[in-house]
Amino acid sequence: MNFVQAVQKNWLIFLALTLSLGWMWFSRAPQDSLTAGKIPAPQVGFLAPQVELADLNGNLVRLADLRGQVVLLNVWATWCPPCRAEMPAIQRAYAAYREQGFSVLAVNSTVQDEAAKIPAFVADYGLTFPVLLDVDGLATRSYRVNSLPSSFFIGRDGIIREVVVGGPMDETLLKTRIENLLKEQP
């Protein structure tokens, strides 16, 4: 069968291929036309929604001030077993990579926790990273947190690179993600 015979016999296939090319041309998206990476949303590829919360000492901490660093935003509560289980690993990772530009924002979902228990929790686990109090649940809602813990790995450009729902996170997982993100240029 030569080409012309094949086209005549299989005109439907060739029509589908031609129309598909037309659709591809029609649905082209100019560079930078997609909103991913430009608007805030708690999803991979989007800008991390703004967080501005007080820490245990009452100091205001802003996620925006950490632009240029790799950030792990971890939403947790004292009563949540996997949250407790992953805290030592997060602390070890923070101690290991802090000098290289890694930060942790541990957002306590205070709206569903008891604020009085938090200082003792922090002391018991020897946490040295900022622990923020989400008293009115604004951050919990803007990050659409349905399960605790929920973790958001944020690159130096402020864009979310990975979302881990549930836990506990493995220390190896933490290290692989942090090391890969630290390699990226600011």
Next chain:
Amino acid sequence: MFPTLQLGPLALQTPGLILLLALWLGLDLMERQARRAGLKAETLYNLVFAALTVGLLGARLSFAAQNFAIFAQTPLSLISPNPGLLDPFGGLALGLLAALVYGQRKGLALWQTLDGLTPLFAVLAAGLALSAAAAGTFFGMETNLPWGVDLWGARRHPTQFYALGLALVNLGILGWQAKQNPPQAGGLFRLFVALTALGWLLVEGLRGDSILLPGGWRLGQVLAWALLAASGIRSAGFSR
């Protein structure tokens, strides 16, 4: 979007659960199709089991090899149940290799075997779309159409549901075609590839997270068109 199913203190990952259900349903349909096509369902089950087992182990080993220095410090992570420590591409490659080796050792005919596996692939494609809907991935571009969904800060095309609808249509067409007895070995599988590529090409054009090539062309569409062309050319008889 429904990423987790909270059962008391237990948070089940809905996307993974959906994929497991799709696997179970797909294996059931595969068994029925195998009986109809005169294939041994047990052999196909073993083939899938070998591919999944080696794929899973391969995904972990491939990930560990890429992060050797970290795994050397914590070697027990090799047996961690955490799915974040898997390399999907490494797993896919090794799973396929395991399936090929198993098929060759059992003397399975390639095209007949692929026909037998097609119901599983088709159900998994539908499961993948539903799983993406639960996770909120593979999201669409902004739209003002009335059926748009509010997701990730904008009203968007529900591309995951478009993909699910097309996958279900494909499943229906394949089921009908399977009962007609495909004219030649591999016909059912090639039809699945062509329909899936066509669906991918259509839906990709409305996605908001496409990888773009110069000129705004979408990489997913280019790959889907190549797949469609390859299956079309094969069906058109150019290979004869």
